[in-house]
Amino acid sequence: xxxxxxxxxxxxxxxxxxxxxxxxxxxxxxxxxxxxxxxxxxxxxxxxxxxxxxxxxxxxxxxxxxxxxxxxx
Amino acid sequence: xxxxxxxxxxxxxxxxxxxxxxxxxxxxxxxxxxxxxxxxxxxxxxxxxxxxxxxxxxxxxxxxxxxxxxxxxxxxxxxxxxxxxxxxxxxxxxxxxxxxxxxxxxxxxxxxxxxxxxxxxxxxxxxxxxxxxxxxxxxxxxxxxxxxxxxxxxxxxxxxxxxxxxxxxxxxxxxxxxxxxxxxxxxxxxxxxxxxxxxxxxxxxxxxxxxxxxxxxxxxxxxxxxxxxxxxxxxxxxxxxxxxxxxxxxxxxxxxxxxxxxxxxxxxxxxxxxxxxxxxxxxxxxxxxxxxxxxxxxxxxxxxxxxxxxxxxxxxxxxxxxxxxxxxx
Numbered sequence: 001x002x003x004x005x006x007x008x009x010x011x012x013x014x015x016x017x018x019x020x021x022x023x024x025x026x027x028x029x030x031x032x033x034x035x036x037x038x039x040x041x042x043x044x045x046x047x048x049x050x051x052x053x054x055x056x057x058x059x060x061x062x063x064x065x066x067x068x069x070x071x072x073x
Numbered sequence: 074x075x076x077x078x079x080x081x082x083x084x085x086x087x088x089x090x091x092x093x094x095x096x097x098x099x100x101x102x103x104x105x106x107x108x109x110x111x112x113x114x115x116x117x118x119x120x121x122x123x124x125x126x127x128x129x130x131x132x133x134x135x136x137x138x139x140x141x142x143x144x145x146x147x148x149x150x151x152x153x154x155x156x157x158x159x160x161x162x163x164x165x166x167x168x169x170x171x172x173x174x175x176x177x178x179x180x181x182x183x184x185x186x187x188x189x190x191x192x193x194x195x196x197x198x199x200x201x202x203x204x205x206x207x208x209x210x211x212x213x214x215x216x217x218x219x220x221x222x223x224x225x226x227x228x229x230x231x232x233x234x235x236x237x238x239x240x241x242x243x244x245x246x247x248x249x250x251x252x253x254x255x256x257x258x259x260x261x262x263x264x265x266x267x268x269x270x271x272x273x274x275x276x277x278x279x280x281x282x283x284x285x286x287x288x289x290x291x292x293x294x295x296x297x298x299x300x301x302x303x304x305x306x307x308x309x310x311x312x313x314x315x316x317x318x319x320x321x322x323x324x325x326x327x328x329x330x331x332x333x334x335x336x337x338x339x340x341x342x343x344x345x346x347x348x349x350x351x352x353x354x355x356x357x358x359x360x361x362x363x364x365x366x367x368x369x370x371x372x373x374x375x376x377x378x379x380x381x382x383x384x385x386x387x388x389x390x391x392x393x394x395x396x397x398x399x400x401x402x
Contacts, residue, residue, distance in 0.1 A: 050240075
């Protein structure tokens, strides 16, 4: 009974339906999760994600921070 | 024990002692010096100059961006942020720019450092996953603790409070004050919720009775960005005073003189939006003096005067007399 069920699952995953509905979303999820995990491990980047408050939080002149936004360039 | 082993132990002890006493041997400036950031050769560096703008020297000389810095209370060290290791993090150097070392063992995006008045702790802005937070740590980079949401902290001269900037909503920037002991936070400015832009790190006056900051509240904020100018307000929230008129170009980044009789600030010099020069305004309708004229971006960071600093760090047991009170004398 148990072997029968496993066999059916394998058969379904190998089929075109199984690839589209299970394998592909699973692969996509693992890749996306991996990217997020890598970002968290690598840490922040020098380009700030939050609104700027000071000019130095923007790329070098001619960029400046204007009311929370980097402008110029 | 073999003589070679004795020599090794002796040499090791001397080396160990050397690393311990090296910070003590770092020398504070003999005369008043202004620390400022400037972009003169393509990247941002930290410079020193005299109070009249003379003798401007680059003390960082590094291809990375070296930005906002703060003198230690004794003037022997400068704490600053640099992106020499991919993103901004905090570094310490001697007052002459030598002996640069990282503050923290584990890298993170840290900037806008400020010293506690006795020099044993630092506060700074740290960005975690795109959010700004205020952290406190010991000045040796240990015991890092998140204490508030926000950025641009400034430790009060009596050590009890930290003023910092919070983005409370779309186009709503506020100055909050954190009680260091209780960790309680209060909105300090503006007194009621409104669309407003705080464009600078709040600057405590040396006596701790006033705060200076740059502010813009004409709507829409972006359309009137050139109206950002300098204000002071008492710590109790009274006597909001405009220091520089709104007629001229944008004004930002106030720094108090150690005597509390003048303010430094950066103002667009009219050549371009990104072209900032440093000015000194003597308070009480005194004269205004331009201190820098070269480079495209000059912003004051701190002003140290040995006449207003204690020669050594005060001992914790003698701290009932706070630094700010000593400075008043």
